Amino acid sequence: MAVHYLEFERPIADLEAKIEELSKLSETANPGAFDAEIEALRARAQEMRRDAYANLDAWQKTQVARHPDRPHFVDYAQGLIDEFVELRGDRKFADDQAIMGGLGRFRGRPVVVMGNEKGRDTVTRVKHNFGYARPEGYRKAIRLMEMAERFHLPVISFVDTTAAYPGIASEERGVAEAIARSTEMSLMLGVPMVAVVTGEGGSGGALGIACGSRVLILEHAVYSVIPPEGANSILWRGARTPAEAAKALKITAQDLLAMKIVDRIIPEPPGGAHSDPEAALKAVGDAVEEELAALESLSPEEIRRQRADRFYAIGRAGLQ
Numbered sequence: 001m002a003v004h005y006l007e008f009e010r011p012i013a014d015l016e017a018k019i020e021e022l023s024k025l026s027e028t029a030n031p032g033a034f035d036a037e038i039e040a041l042r043a044r045a046q047e048m049r050r051d052a053y054a055n056l057d058a059w060q061k062t063q064v065a066r067h068p069d070r071p072h073f074v075d076y077a078q079g080l081i082d083e084f085v086e087l088r089g090d091r092k093f094a095d096d097q098a099i100m101g102g103l104g105r106f107r108g109r110p111v112v113v114m115g116n117e118k119g120r121d122t123v124t125r126v127k128h129n130f131g132y133a134r135p136e137g138y139r140k141a142i143r144l145m146e147m148a149e150r151f152h153l154p155v156i157s158f159v160d161t162t163a164a165y166p167g168i169a170s171e172e173r174g175v176a177e178a179i180a181r182s183t184e185m186s187l188m189l190g191v192p193m194v195a196v197v198t199g200e201g202g203s204g205g206a207l208g209i210a211c212g213s214r215v216l217i218l219e220h221a222v223y224s225v226i227p228p229e230g231a232n233s234i235l236w237r238g239a240r241t242p243a244e245a246a247k248a249l250k251i252t253a254q255d256l257l258a259m260k261i262v263d264r265i266i267p268e269p270p271g272g273a274h275s276d277p278e279a280a281l282k283a284v285g286d287a288v289e290e291e292l293a294a295l296e297s298l299s300p301e302e303i304r305r306q307r308a309d310r311f312y313a314i315g316r317a318g319l320q
Helices: 007-028 035-054 058-065 073-080 121-127 135-150 168-172 175-189 202-209 228-235 242-249 253-258 277-296 302-313
Strands: 081-086 098-108 109-116 154-162 193-202 215-218 221-224 262-264
Touching: 007 035, 007 058, 035 193, 058 193, 058 202, 058 221, 058 228, 058 242, 073 081, 073 098, 073 109, 073 121, 073 154, 073 277, 081 109, 098 135, 098 277, 109 135, 135 154, 135 175, 154 202, 168 175, 175 202, 202 221, 202 277, 215 253, 221 253, 253 262, 262 277
Parallel strands: 109 154, 154 193, 193 215, 193 221, 215 262
Antiparallel strands: 081 098, 098 109
C-alpha cells in the first residue's frame, strides 16, 4: 500500500524515496553494501518526522486529524473491545453505518461502545457515508445510551467526523432534532461516559456523541464548531485561507485543554497515530481505563451532577 504523505511531510517523503531506491540498489548490486548509509538515512528521517510533528500549527494538525491512515472506530473496536457485538438500526427508519456501536468488554469491564466511522477505501467510505451521520445514526446512538442506562453499563464513544450529513433527506428526517436528542441523552446519562476525539471532531455531528463525563482528545486531533474551510467561506467570504481560519478557531487539543473544553490530551506516537496505530490504541486504552476507574464509584446522581458542573463551567472562568 502506498504511503500517504501530507504537504508538510514532503522533505520526509523525498528522503524515504531515496532510502527505498538505495535499498533496491543494495539488493541487486551488492547485498548489505549500503546498510550503514540506509540506517543513517532512516535515523535522519525519524528525526525529521519527530521535529515536524513537534511544531505543527493548527492547519497542519487539521491535516493530520484527517489523515486516512489514522485508526478508525473499527480499529478501536477490534483492538480495545473484546467480544464486540455490533447493534444496528434505530428502530424507526434504518441503520446508519456512519455511526457504529454495540456491546463488548473493555479490559474485562462490560461496556457500550459507539463512534463515527469514515471508511478507509472507496467501498467502505460509501458504505459509511464518509462519516457524515444521518438522523438515524444519532437515534441509534440514543438507543445504545438508553440500553447502557438500563443495564448500568459505562459508555465509551470515539468521535471522528467532519459534520453531520447536511443533505435534503437528512433534513427531512429531522437531523437537528436527532442531534439535540442525542446530546441531551449524553448529558443526562446516569452512567459514566468517556468520549475520545480521535481525529476530526466537527460541529454538532461530533457533539451529539461527545458530551461525556470526561472528554479526551488525541494530541493531533481537532475539535471545532465548523471546519476551517467553512469558517473561511462563511465568515470571511473566502478572503483568507483555511490555515488562518484554523488558527483563529483555536481547534487544537492544546487550545481546547487551555479553555477546559477537553479534560485530557492523549499523546500520540512520533509521526502521529497513523505512524504506529498499535501504540496509539494502547495509549487511548490506558487513558480510558484510568478515567472509567475514577468514575466507577460515583452514584447516578453524582455522575449527572459532575457532568452538569463540567459543561456549565465552560466559558465561565473569565466571568468569576
